[in-house]
Amino acid sequence: MKIKLLLYVFAFIVIGFIFSFSTYLLFSSYSDRVCFDDLCFYVDIAKTQEQKQKGLMGVEELPEDSGMLFVYDESDKYSFWMKNTLIELDMIWIDENYKVVDIQHSAVPCESTPCEVYEPQKPARYILELNGGKSEKYGIEVGDKVEIFY
Structure with missing residues (x-):
């Protein structure tokens, strides 16, 4: 027994x-994620020049809790455009101290050239792209602290 x-x-x-x-x-x-307090987004990392150039071009749908994180070696005013992007995106610029320094809400896809260029007010080392409207929906604001895991 x-x-x-x-x-x-x-x-x-x-x-x-x-x-x-x-x-x-x-x-x-x-494991690759960006968190605002208890709110986390799972991200694909764009570190190489090729990955950064492609970004989310051609992506037809992005899961609700997902995004893309662009990682740079040093801070600068990295600008973005929406050429060949099919969905609206929020662009969140994050500095080396993991603080949100600028947000572009719901940038629309570029259908003809020249495309609008989005540039932050302050230098950033990371840029997080999410589905358009997510930053407003979840109250993400300039000055918020961020945790980045990759």
Whole structure:
């Protein structure tokens, strides 16, 4: 009887471990994120010049809790445009101290050239692109602190 009980306990521990490990593996691909307090967005990282040039061009739909984070080695007034972008986007410029320094709300896709260029008021090291309207919907404002995990 004790052996049977020990086998059940051992099996329960092994199953728990397997479940925990598989959950970790499942969600570890979502480790890249940008958080405003408890509100987090899962992001694709654009670090290379090629990734930055492509950005979200051609993307027809962006999941509600997702975005793209552009990462630069140093702060500057990085400008963006919406050429070949199919969805409205919010652009959130974040400085090296992880503070929001500017926001472009609901930038519209560019249908003909020349395209409007969006430039921040202050230098930034990171630019977060989200679905248009998200920053207003969630009350994201200039001066907010941000946590970035990538």
